[in-house]
Amino acid sequence: MDSITSSQTKTAIQHISESVFVGLCRKLGTAELVSMKRDVMDISEIVRNQGKSSVGKSLMLSGSHKEGFRLEGSDVDFMLWPNDHHVIWELSQSQYFNTHRKTLILCDCSESPPGFTLLYLLSPSMDRDIQRVCVKMNNRHYISSSKHRQNFLSESSFNSTLHGPCASRTIGTHEFDNALCFISAFWPPPASSWIDRCHSWPQPHIVEDIVKNGCHFVAIGHKLGRHEDHEWRISFSLAEQKLVYTLSHCQFLTYGLLKLFLTEIINNGLNDDDKLMCSYHMKTAVFWVIQKNIISHWCPQNLLESFWVCFKLILKWVYEGVCPNFFIPENNMSLSKIHGEKQQQLFIRLYGLYEKGLAFLLHSPSIRSYIINVFHNPRLSICTDEHTLISETEFDGTLYYEILRNDTIQKLDIRSCTKYLHTINQMIGSPLLTQYQVLKLQKLTADVLQETAFILHMKTYTHKNKLRYKSDKISYHILKLAAKFGCITDMLYNTMYYYKKLRCMEALSIIEMIKVKLAQRYVMHWSFVDAERYTVCVWGQSWSTKIRQAVVGNIELHNEIHYINELIPEQQSALQNNKTTLFIPPFVLLYMLEILCYRHVDTIRAQTALDDLQILVHYDQRQFIPLCFRDISWQILGICQQVTGNLQAALYSYQQSLKQEQYHYIQTATQMRIMEICQLNASIS
Template sequence: MGSFRTLEMIVIQNISEAVFVGLCRKMGTSKIVAMRRDVMDINEMVNNHIFTSEEGSTMVSGSEREGFRLKGSDWDIMCWPNNHRVIWELSQSQYYNTHRQTLILCDYSDSPPGFTLLYLLSPTMDEDIQRACVRRYNRNYISSSIYRQIICNVSKNHSIQHGPCASGTILTYEFDLAACFVSDFWPTSASSWIDRCHSWPLPYVVDGILKNGCHFVAIGHKLGRHEDHEWRISFSLAEQKLVYSMNHSQFLTYGLLKLFLTEMINNGVGDGDKLLCSYHMKTSVFWVIQQNTIPHWCPQNLLVCFWVCFKLILKWVYDGVCPNFFIPENNMFLSKIHGDKQHQLFIRLYGMYEKGLAFLLQCPSFRTYNIDVLHNPRLSICTDENTLIPEIDFDQKLYHEMQRNNMIRKLDIQRCMKYLHTIEQMIGSPLVTQYQVLKLQELTANVLQQTAFILYMETYTHLNKMSYRVGKMSCYMLKIAAKFGFITDMMYIAMYYYNTLRYIEALSIIGMIKVNLAQPYVMYGYNVDTEMYTEAVGGQSWSTKMRQAVAGDIILNNKIHYINELIPEQQSALQNSFFSLCIPSYILLDMLEILCYRHVDTMSAQTALDNLQALVHNDQGQSIPEIHRNISWQILGICQQVTGNLQAALYSYQQSLRQISFHKIQTATEMRIQGICQFNPSGI
């Protein structure tokens, strides 16, 4: 009996280790997760430092910010005005200059735990807030439902209301935008949480959480007396810091619960019938860690950790009570999980519980991790994270993360200078990590490129000494940027030379870029020759790798004109609140070569056009990701049109319309098709 028990423990530990390894590969090692967080943190820190109090701050929260990159994960974005602050007591007003900041006072005397009413202590100049006010008891209360609706109507992309958020799409990512208010003070109703923090989180984490206060999102309690006007207290920033403070086994337990929720509990269930959500999973992990139920969170214990959290969720469903981690009196099941729905959910979960850990074998992700262990119970599994992800795989994830977090908010010359000054201050800070230094270098290149073209737009019509000096300055900035960024960042120099009619110089730069891109070790996205890359730049700094061996897409800010031939596409995208065009480097390179050769060598222009056509027609995703096929067909059509082949151009534009509508350029495509048909109606 004892030996059987020992074998059973060995099997459970081995399966736990196999799951740990599988989750590391699916969700990232602790090093990869830390890198993702660092890149997002520094990007947000720089952006929020630049903008004035009137423009407000933003924060990415939820799974993306926590370090997950799971398929279907939304971006949760919170935004709030910096010139409005929420206080809990009138005495806290002494910390503010009321001439510069509008104060809002909480009134939670008649609201359920975790919710409050907000009323203005003084008039506000913000028109949206003014329109959201309702008069009660001779006070101006800010109605959450009215404010939420106003924010949803601000942009076409934000028109779908989802809970307290406006939902839409940025690039390929679905997002939920929550308009909030912020308080610099910890909620009075959450003071008991401080007293519970004996062993977790550590004191410095608790202090950081308390100093950052909380937020208020625009949604009331469904069973509250003032649902339309109440605001929910949000602890998103505190939760982010708690997740950051987890060890990797705790983080992966949370990840396993998220997978289990998606693949088992909510599989086949309609959105309206999904009673449990990821937030409940996270809350269970918080409670289990703080109550010290599990003494050892480690790879060998991963299934035990999962099982303890699952049993806690099962108990919550049975009791109909899920206590909020910060305000336990706030029962998060109260308005959703009760009656027949509660009973049916408990029956389902208890059926899984009765099967024991074996029911996890039905979870697709879990099944792929432990198949070898099931056939060989005594199989030895290495859980050393340093051996799980090869150097090149980490590099791919790092550069992918940098490029997916390169959104810079609206720029003008003054803000460009602020960006560069802020980056200069941050890059020398001892608190900045190695990943953040790399991201700051890439941001520097990005800002310099946009500054150069903004200066060009403002002076190109003036043929005087000043425009000559600005031109030299712009060109110098682009050359400096090329030393910080990816090897494809030289493309901005070529675009600038083309705009200033220096076609031979542009072609010289294009030739250099072609030579660099032709190297067998170049990494583009996830396409790379592993051996050649490792041989060429393995072991070197990430900055060196980025400059010498990594190609990126070219991002064009749609409010800046880079190439006249692409202005209609940029304007079409802007009309749909799409603020940038992302173009595959190989496509833009061929386009620039065609446009330049048109002025110096028509035969070479035709050769370049043939190359572009072959690339667009035949590429299998190596140089043109699927989401970029519409802009690629569009650019082929533009090049065919400017060289006089209208029939081919019409076909390319029609193909562009058939692709995934990623760049929102349909209006430009239809306009170009109409122009061709009007120009030559009988020949098309």
Template sequence: MNNRHYISSSIYKQNMCSVSIPNSTLHGPCTSGTIRRLEYDQALCFVSDFWPPSASSWIDRCHSWPKPHFVNNIVKMGCLFVAIGHKIGRHEDHEWRISFSLAEQKLVNAMNHSQFLTYGLLKVFLTEIINNGLDDDRKKLSSYHMKTAVFWVIQQNTTPHWCPQNLLGCFWVCFKLILEWVYEGVCPNFFIPDNNMFLSKIDGEAQHQLFFRLYSLYEKGLAFLLHSPSIGSYIINVLHNPRLSICTDEHTLISEAEFDRNLYGEIQCYDTIYKFNIQGCMRHLHILEQMIDSPLLTQYQLLKLQKLTANVLQKTAFILHMETYTPRNKLRYRTDKISCHMLKLAAKFGCITDMMYKAIHYYKAISYMETLSIVEMIKVKLAQPYVMYKSNVDREKYTEAVEAQSWSKKMRQAVAGDIILYNRIHYIRELIPEQQSALQNKIPALFVPPLILLNMLEVLCYRHVDTMRVQSALDDLQTLVHSDQGQLIPFRDISWQILGICQQVTGNHQAALYSYQQSLRQEPFNKIHSATKIRIQKICHLNPLTT
């Protein structure tokens, strides 16, 4: 064209679709489809190293948010060009659109936790209320509009109180901004405000219908969130709790304990650092050290990094014991001392049940009295009425006990988590068959309820130091497994399995057989059924009369 070569956006998309994942379709600038029930959008872009002049005003607007170093990094990244033209232009098939998706990722990372939660709340609101029951052609608002609203509200400092207690207030401010945009028919792009993102999409009758739909929600107030399956249950609790209220200012959406439970639920998820050698672990510790020293961390990010540090220290301690094991007493003593020091540090960074790994280490080192001492200490801590484990928490007692504490102290003093045993690391020799079974089924770790492992360690240790107390510990474990209905003892496959192992090592093969059979009947969360079947076969082979 005009003696110059151009790349047609429409032809490019067609070619991209032909070489993309099979059965994909065109959706805007993307090829879209589903892989194993997971929906995806894939856009192959051209990269520009230069920040577009049309977006230069954005740089001048960034006085308070984002911070100058974020702005500099974003501008240095440049932008992308995606294959889609202006729908009402004359050159739609040839034009390309400037994309700021990389910049938007940086901006999302610059949000604090409450700002990010507000963005998530808006997306849920869009999916479950605004667009609920509408086909694709009738869906006028998208998650991109929600993200843009959050960006504008943060930058213009429309609401200064971005905190968990004001979550609904922040949501309400963003919702009113979207309502205003729909009324005016103008949604300014965050980077290029002259670009109206409603153009050709929300105008005329479609604009009027959408406005009246949103305004009817506005008149109902925040109670319209009751219609959201994901949010409604929390709002109902607020409506029926005289101590809490739904407001759009400084009042609380959910109690402190409920918020902390959700926060710790995310943090307790096992990490994805799959390094099972000393060099890999030390490299991750070095990276974590650098990140923790960053002055830019939010308190939530710092808390997550502390838990990750505890996890890596635990891995390192057990891997060090495995890789450097030696029969020479002096070297073994030195290795045990280093590992023990790492586990002490991990307990300081983590929650109550992170002390359990120190007890496991002492058991591996045949230090049974030290193991029992730590087990008793953990039992005392877990017996406190304010301790939070999954959804089990007395909200009032939790708030009374740790209300003024930092989240880091709350985690150490009042939060319990599951014991995670990575299957490439040997922790307790009696559980190695279960780890091998899970590993064969591509399960990276065993999840064990803390009370179950505490009682298991008691049974195993008392066999060597106080045989009179073995049966009492075994009775406690049996009562725990038999009586609990999944509240304190989830992962019931491994729970019945551990009961069977303890019964077997103490000589009660008939009871052990029953427990193993019960383990096979549970939901196979840990995928240990192969080990269970082998244990049953061995019992039946050694005791032919056992049924």
């Protein structure tokens, strides 16, 4: 530490800190970018949970993704809990619930380590899954965490594995962790001391908000507990989110730097079993340092000093073998992994880094260049004004990505669609909404309206002509309305509906309109855009206007809703593996619909569209077809080749689809289509 605080190096360290601050803003986002990501995620979650059924499950995005990070390889964590089961800490709290409609669960911490508890049913649960995972002890029915995990895993998505209390599944470069848990509306008595510690941070109104929202319970016991297989860990995920939201941007970037330090230096090259420290240790260190007020002023100039203070605290924890949980300090988080020989090895490694001083950060690929730049040019002028670090186009691109990304809102029946629209309508005029949240609600409106139109068609398909005519008229009107709220390619839903109703000329008219819009040089397709033309052509427009005129998004097909007959086998195949959505690159679907509409009226134009689709799928360099969507793109090319009679080309395309990363789990449909072609070839020969 002497080398950090000496007068000879302090100015240089401050200069490097400013450079690292700039690098982290570009890597992790400026304060406005991070705030925007949180706003968009929060409003989606609110709409989803307010529109939920009282007997369904609530869902909360947690972990680093919810905190505002978008780091490569970071887990995307979801917590789900039943709305009709509530955990209480003492019997007197039962007065707040209608026990005829709610199942109450009582905590029993008497035989569990700090931070853990047993849960037993005060009244029988109507949920058969919960009934199956109960064990009887002392004439009480306890919910077994280990049985609960296994039961959840067996019902989770294809290829899921256990990861702590979660069912974990890897899709592309992301790992998705889903934890089925329980909720308590009451703050845990074991964490009551935390309230008394909050003198300077967080502020009283934040403490009050955290306490009134209670806690969760995740299905994993303490490795040294007497009832490890049946214990539940008290989870403060919601409280932690609220605390991270209160961090200044320099505090947030310090936390981010610690996360990069963990992944790029401490855990670099280690397998999962040898990774003794996790991101939660880094977050806990930041919380303790802030609450103890060790650093008086957090700013870009002392970013590395702040990091160093947190690093020293972590080093101390490893040396002592004691890492106190921020909410329940008696819960030593080092007991499970960091002890014995492994603890000694980790300390030796970390102390070796400590002796090198901040120079060890040169091993971090994410910030190495920002340190070297200052070494090579000590007089380099560094501007830490965040508004100059990200261009308007970069900001807009990130905003559109967050707005268009997949939501957890399930719109599978008219009733739920109506409920979501009512929820959005109630929220849209609120003065408390940010401009980003208003934009997200606009896109959600388009999504819900599109699903409503197709669901309405499915519900009235077998009805009499007069009723079906009225239903179709309503659906057409709904889709036209939806197109006014969504992005350019949302008009493809209208095209699918017209094609489904055999109104091909009207479908082709929309396709031509979409093509004209997509041909504009200022159109943004994810991160690909002519920044200069974008700035010139849409400068000064509202984001609501920009997203309608200049933004392209992927097409999401919910697999329980049939959009066009040609894709039903793919949807059914995906559903068999619990994949609820097909994501189709817009240009792929555009060409597919053009081919299907033209194939009986203009074979030349149909062949031209097929040629365009083939060139796109064969030669695209991830500009229009992300790597994870290549399975469905090759599949659609094969379908189009098959319906136009080119069986050999279709066979090749289906084989290519099987060779891609199986993001959509459509292999069953692919193999079925290959078998069809083989049978046709056999009959012809």
